Amino acid sequence: MDKEVEVLNHLWTDIYYQLRYNHQEKITHQGIRILQVIEKEDEVGIKEIANVIQVSHNTASEHIKRLLGKKYVFKTRSSKDERKVILRLSEIGSDVLHRHSNLDEEKLKEILFEQMSDEERKLILEAFTLLWERAKDVRNS
Amino acid sequence: MDKEVEVLNHLWTDIYYQLRYNHQEKITHQGIRILQVIEKEDEVGIKEIANVIQVSHNTASEHIKRLLGKKYVFKTRSSKDERKVILRLSEIGSDVLHRHSNLDEEKLKEILFEQMSDEERKLILEAFTLLWERAKDVRNS
DNA sequence: AAGATTATATCTTATACTACGATACAAATT
DNA sequence: AATTTGTATCGTAGTATAAGATATAATCTT
Numbered sequence: 001m002d003k004e005v006e007v008l009n010h011l012w013t014d015i016y017y018q019l020r021y022n023h024q025e026k027i028t029h030q031g032i033r034i035l036q037v038i039e040k041e042d043e044v045g046i047k048e049i050a051n052v053i054q055v056s057h058n059t060a061s062e063h064i065k066r067l068l069g070k071k072y073v074f075k076t077r078s079s080k081d082e083r084k085v086i087l088r089l090s091e092i093g094s095d096v097l098h099r100h101s102n103l104d105e106e107k108l109k110e111i112l113f114e115q116m117s118d119e120e121r122k123l124i125l126e127a128f129t130l131l132w133e134r135a136k137d138v139r140n141s
Numbered sequence: 142m143d144k145e146v147e148v149l150n151h152l153w154t155d156i157y158y159q160l161r162y163n164h165q166e167k168i169t170h171q172g173i174r175i176l177q178v179i180e181k182e183d184e185v186g187i188k189e190i191a192n193v194i195q196v197s198h199n200t201a202s203e204h205i206k207r208l209l210g211k212k213y214v215f216k217t218r219s220s221k222d223e224r225k226v227i228l229r230l231s232e233i234g235s236d237v238l239h240r241h242s243n244l245d246e247e248k249l250k251e252i253l254f255e256q257m258s259d260e261e262r263k264l265i266l267e268a269f270t271l272l273w274e275r276a277k278d279v280r281n282s
Numbered sequence: 283a284a285g286a287t288t289a290t291a292t293c294t295t296a297t298a299c300t301a302c303g304a305t306a307c308a309a310a311t312t
Numbered sequence: 313a314a315t316t317t318g319t320a321t322c323g324t325a326g327t328a329t330a331a332g333a334t335a336t337a338a339t340c341t342t
Contacts, residue, residue: 032170036158110280206292224288225338
């Protein structure tokens with residue numbers, strides 16, 4: 001059981017190491033984590049950021065200031081509560097995030113459509129969908 | 142075709158977002174990249190590091206100095222060429238890297254062994270192995 | 283063996299990132 | 313009107329990032 005988990009992790013990291021984008025612009029660790037949260041959650045404000053990356057609200061505010069300066073994110077305000085900021089990714093921010101967390105589209109295309117049969121491609125998609133389904137509501141300890 | 146690639150990337154990033162480790166110690170972006178290279182390649186020295194993360198050799202040397210200070214890596218020297226440093230991950234470094242790139246073992250166990258049938262688990266392993274096989278020798282543009 | 287090359291290390295300098303306490307302020311709640 | 317909430321800014325401080333200049337030891341070249 002531990003063995004199988006270990007194998008899967010090895011496959012996971014190897015695949016990412018091989019298929020990720022090579023060219024990566026300068027961005028900090030905290031920057032990426034923040035962009036990820038904004039992309040994956042909705043209605044994210046300063047407080048949520050501070051919570052997720054475990055820093056004080058003022059530090060979170062500073063991080064957002066830098067990301068704003070780089071045009072990676074932009075702010076809107078909640079219509080319900082005018083104090084509350086709602087952060088969204090700009091197109092640039094979205095691109096930067098993808099180049100740091102997605103698999104390289106060119107490489108994926110080559111693998112899926114040049115090196116695989118329709119059967120094999122279907123297997124991959126099925127397996128990922130299944131894992132995604134089960135991952136959605138795993139308890140978050 | 143583009144659509145399928147996009148879907149797969151979406152699944153990939155969602156799965157990672159859900160299943161990664163929550164507790165992450167302080168480490169910089171460059172730090173992680175360097176640990177990854179040391180883990181995935183062999184006989185890595187200062188020059189290779191500089192090359193992969195695209196900085197000058199002196200900057201790479203400084204990075205390694207910091208990682209040494211944190212006991213994430215240790216140095217040996219090549220027996221063939223005594224000038225050449227060979228970097229290896231310490232146990233601590235290996236742990237830190239895993240908490241930043243692997244899927245959370247506890248979550249994986251729960252999903253694979255509590256929420257899946259033997260059939261389903263087999264499907265996942267098969268698909269990942271297939272993708273891994275094909276990813277190994279994709280051209281690195 | 284002398285000179286050139288290679289691999290790394292160190293020093294200096296400059297800028298950016300990270301983090302937090304203190305303070306401020308406007309919107310919302312009581 | 314007073315309090316709470318969500319965010320922003322200022323001051324301060326430590327660390328990270330990066331590269332040029334310089335140094336050193338091992339290896340290769342001639």
